[in-house]
Amino acid sequence: MQTKTACARLRELILDGTYPPGARLTEMEAAATLEMSRTPVREALRELAADGLVRPSGRGVVVVALEEGDLDEAYQVRAALEALTAELAATRQREGRIAPADLRALDDVAAETATATAEGRFADAVKLNRRFHRTIAVLAANSMALHALERIWDQIQVSTLRSLAPPARPAHVSDQHEELLAAITEGRSEEAARIARTHVLDTRATTRGTQDRP
Template sequence: MQTDVARSRLRELILDGAYPPGARLTELELAATLSMSRTPVREALRALAADGLVRPAGRGVVVVALAEADLDEAYQVRAALEALTAELAAVRQREGRIAPADLRALHEVAAETATATAEGRLADAVRLNRRFHRTIAELAANSTASRTLERLWDQIQVSTLRSLAPPARHAHVSGQHERLLDAITGGRPEEAAAIARAHVLDTRATARHPPLPTEEDRP
């Protein structure tokens, strides 16, 4: 369906920063860019507005970035939901309901994320980090949590894209991922939930007040 195609392509352009926060978009321009009629573009923009990525502005829309207070709230909800999905994934692992291949895939994407982050490949690191957390949500098998997290991740990604920078302590971030992996793999739900919640809130705190690089972070 053309509306779904338009929505997917526009969402990708917004998340990649091709259309940054504050950019004004019109149906006519977007229809030309996507090589399709204005009707599916119009419907796609309505869907993106419902997702919180754009807002109506005159004859078009404007790409939205969350204000700092709203971003804080988004991270708080994300922390709660990622704690839940980590807990559920660990419970399912303890009960033997996660296939070994799915667990291996989670370990593999964690390793890829650590490598991309350490090498300063920011775009790859953002994409892989999101895949890591999405994979945990998928292992939790809670579709409502997964859908809500996808929307939150979109809003957070758009709102923080301009300030994207290499983490001052990439080894610390990778270490948090490893501890989370260990708790899920070991089937320890309470520990997994606590680590996931702390990891998300630490990410927000670090973005607000970046620490000075340590010796381990210097090349």
């Protein structure tokens, strides 16, 4: 249990930029930060290394960001998986296998994401955006796709923390979310897949070459 807690807390600190790409972290420092013993922290760092978020370095680890080519590949896989989960969610909705409350929850998080993005609260928008896409993956009811996406989302988030969104991007993101939500709600499987794939690839186009932007 302690290892799971340590892993979750360290993952959060990496994803929110407290430990940015290139940051070095030792077992002792991490244990002090988490106020835990070194044993669960050591195991947690091994799990994070297996997930590709850190790599061993001396007596500690270094937070890893994907290189441009690897990031392209990550977005390609993400696009394929999110197209799949959107298609599955729309199919399940058409077949009456999604509870109305679950669909309303997706609608609510889409609205929250749009509001945070429009108001320039990009840190909140990043978390809400992920919750929106994760909710779709949950509605798809494919645990393997969800697990794979969780890992890819983590790696992408760490690698693009500094790029956020250019001025024209917020409205475009919200529009695509609304289109995707409508396609899933109306059970239009093929269209939901197309919108999801396009959305992910459009996102990559806005972040390409911006990882090191100040």
